[in-house]
Amino acid sequence: MSSPTSQRIRKLPEERRAEILSEAANIALAEGLERITLRAVADRLGVRPGLISHYYPAAEDLVIAAFVLAVSEEREELFPADGDPVARLAHLVSRMEGDGAFELTRLWLNARHLCRFSPALAEALEHQEHLDRQRLTSLIEDGMATGDFTVGDPLAACVRIFVAIDGVGAYVNNTQAFTHEAFTHFVSDVAEWSLGMRAGELRTAVDQVSGGDVRAKAKDDAGR
Amino acid sequence: MSSPTSQRIRKLPEERRAEILSEAANIALAEGLERITLRAVADRLGVRPGLISHYYPAAEDLVIAAFVLAVSEEREELFPADGDPVARLAHLVSRMEGDGAFELTRLWLNARHLCRFSPALAEALEHQEHLDRQRLTSLIEDGMATGDFTVGDPLAACVRIFVAIDGVGAYVNNTQAFTHEAFTHFVSDVAEWSLGMRAGELRTAVDQVSGGDVRAKAKDDAGR
């Protein structure tokens, strides 16, 4: 009875909603937030555009939700629960200085610009910033307790490190990679400087993490 | 015999072309690069969209040219010719840490993101980066000669300072201003650190420049 061209599959509302959001997040990471259109999401899901409207009456809300989802998922990867403070920081810095967070960095840059036109996105973005800052501040406080970091104001150090990350991230869309040492090691340099670590201390830890992650990095490289 | 609604004014090609480009640059600074449309430029100039196409057959070329023009004009303001190296650096940092370069900062963020979709824009942007780096590197070398800066690799310090500027600039579209000291003084802190200056030395110079520019700053503030 069903026409061969269209067999409609009915899913539970929550399931379909999550599926749409997840696919939108994939588009956000791979192609950019402005490529999240009703049609683009619908095509990837093999569904009609109207269905996306049904779950997200305002397309902008889907874009914001997709950004939040993508960023939230990556955050868990960026801040591992185990390890000493230096190792955890090294993990974060390694991801940021290496090319393991390429898509994430582009997404942040993307969203930071789009904030200009969307107050709602700006609010969501600032909330995500706040969550990231909480994570890193807490990491820094752990390091102060163990004596690894010597810093007066942990939030100040946290802010500096994130500004450094965003500064490096600003160049993510450049075609010719910038290989200058001052650039490629900017985040670890700023972190050492801000956390009162000995020169090269963090960089050594970062190199260890990166070395141990060599397979994962190679896989990421191949994906680009 | 001319209809009352449209009186066409014929201008010299070079004149009209410059007029279009200038207006596009205004739009870029005020509203963003993606708002440079044939219609938007035509409306502001009181002409038909087709005329814009006539001078810029590909709209993307106009966008790129507008970005280059806006950034080039601002560069002359950012790097004054006179004054000692510390004062010139203080001028630059003052503009970046204050709100005197709001539109320019948003434009750079805008362009950095749009690079993702336009290799031609990416190339133009990287060229402008290069010009900025040349200016600052030369300023740093002047300061090394006078003994104001003590630094091994002037390009390294230049790179660090620009990454710091871009890092702070990433937050330009945030709605709630970020007032933490570590943020508002990040550029001068990084500059002092990278140029081997005494702590607070540059910040003092920046405060002097900002104080002397208080009228100009107030005017800029009113414009927002």
Next chain:
DNA sequence: TGCGATATTGGTCACTAATCCAATAGACTG
């Protein structure tokens, strides 16, 4: 098993965009 609720479809509408082209009108030249 049948019914009601609703997930899903297919299509339309209004909008904005770039691009192209023939016709027109302004300005310079001889």
Next chain:
DNA sequence: CAGTCTATTGGATTAGTGACCAATATCGCA
């Protein structure tokens, strides 16, 4: 002053967007 050149117009075309809606097929539930 007439004539040529071309800057400029007005409209058509194509394409992509979000939003909306009636019809329909499918599921959960009584």
